[in-house]
Amino acid sequence: MITSLALLLSHLVVALVALVAIGGATRVMEAGLACPDWPLCYGVLLPGQQMNMQVFLEWFHRLDAFLVGVALLVLCAISLLRRRLLPAWLPWFSAAALLMVAVQGALGALTVTRLLASDIVTAHLATALALVALMSAGYQRLAAPAESPPIWFRVLSSLALVLVFAQCVLGGSMASQWAADRCFSAGDACRWLLAHRIGAYPAAAALLAMAIGSLTLPRRCRHLQGLALGATALVAAQVVLGILTLSQQLQVPGLTVAHQLVAALMVAVLAAILGRSAVPSSVADAPAACGIPNPSLSAKVAHG
Numbered sequence: 001m002i003t004s005l006a007l008l009l010s011h012l013v014v015a016l017v018a019l020v021a022i023g024g025a026t027r028v029m030e031a032g033l034a035c036p037d038w039p040l041c042y043g044v045l046l047p048g049q050q051m052n053m054q055v056f057l058e059w060f061h062r063l064d065a066f067l068v069g070v071a072l073l074v075l076c077a078i079s080l081l082r083r084r085l086l087p088a089w090l091p092w093f094s095a096a097a098l099l100m101v102a103v104q105g106a107l108g109a110l111t112v113t114r115l116l117a118s119d120i121v122t123a124h125l126a127t128a129l130a131l132v133a134l135m136s137a138g139y140q141r142l143a144a145p146a147e148s149p150p151i152w153f154r155v156l157s158s159l160a161l162v163l164v165f166a167q168c169v170l171g172g173s174m175a176s177q178w179a180a181d182r183c184f185s186a187g188d189a190c191r192w193l194l195a196h197r198i199g200a201y202p203a204a205a206a207l208l209a210m211a212i213g214s215l216t217l218p219r220r221c222r223h224l225q226g227l228a229l230g231a232t233a234l235v236a237a238q239v240v241l242g243i244l245t246l247s248q249q250l251q252v253p254g255l256t257v258a259h260q261l262v263a264a265l266m267v268a269v270l271a272a273i274l275g276r277s278a279v280p281s282s283v284a285d286a287p288a289a290c291g292i293p294n295p296s297l298s299a300k301v302a303h304g
Helices: 002-028 051-082 087-112 120-142 151-176 179-186 190-214 217-247 253-276 293-303
Strands: none
Touching: 002 051, 002 120, 002 151, 002 253, 051 087, 051 151, 051 190, 120 151, 151 190, 151 217, 151 253, 151 293, 179 190, 190 217, 190 253, 217 253
16 A cells, blocks of 8 residues: 555655646746636636637646646545554645645636735745645655665755745745846846845755765665765756756746746655655664664574
8 A cells, every 4th residue: 555655655746747747838928817717717717719728738737737736635534544554654744735735726716816915926836846846845755765865965955945945935926926027128127136046056055965865875875975966966957058048038938837847846856855854753764874784683683
């Protein structure tokens, strides 16, 4: 059963990252109000007569969100009904995720009824990224054994996640106000563009420090090292995409969407690092620290 639930969580991570990317495409294509009502679209489930690229993006964004909600409802139900056979943290985890997706649905409705108000759109993105982080960490905690890295590595990875998350939210706030477009066209709201650029430095520095630090981890922590180096590769890609996006003055929608997609992937990878680094809830189930043999395990092997 744990394997099946881990598979469900992995699919949820993919669906949520896709949801963030589709949301970015919806904004870039100015399709946020392509469906003027909510939760239906032009009063029907499938607006065939009104269907065009903008309507499809908004409709598909809602469809993905609906499927995520159904999957989380299933996860919550199973974790409560089978809680005696599952880790003690899983029912609380699934209930928190279900509550967050309910909040996300309410924010989605408000983005339509409030006509894409900047604060609502930003909160909508922040909640989506929080769900990405939660599902990614939960998948690692459920599917893979914790590796117990040193405390300094957990602190660095936590700091990197907080800074990257804050940078993503800042970028979302900037985008929801069309600050970059206003800056390029009329020299207005350029402070948001500058703040987003400055905010990238501490986020990248924290992530780079975590990646360099991971090289000193013992071989037992090779999965954490791989995730940390993968996050560094995503940062490099994000820098290139950011430069290209600005050089093209946001006139290439694919670059803008890719920029938001890579940001969501960074959040997912950093949360995965924290999930795999989680301290086990039971001392008896605690893994050995990276590179340090577990005495109790060694005793059992010797006894056998």
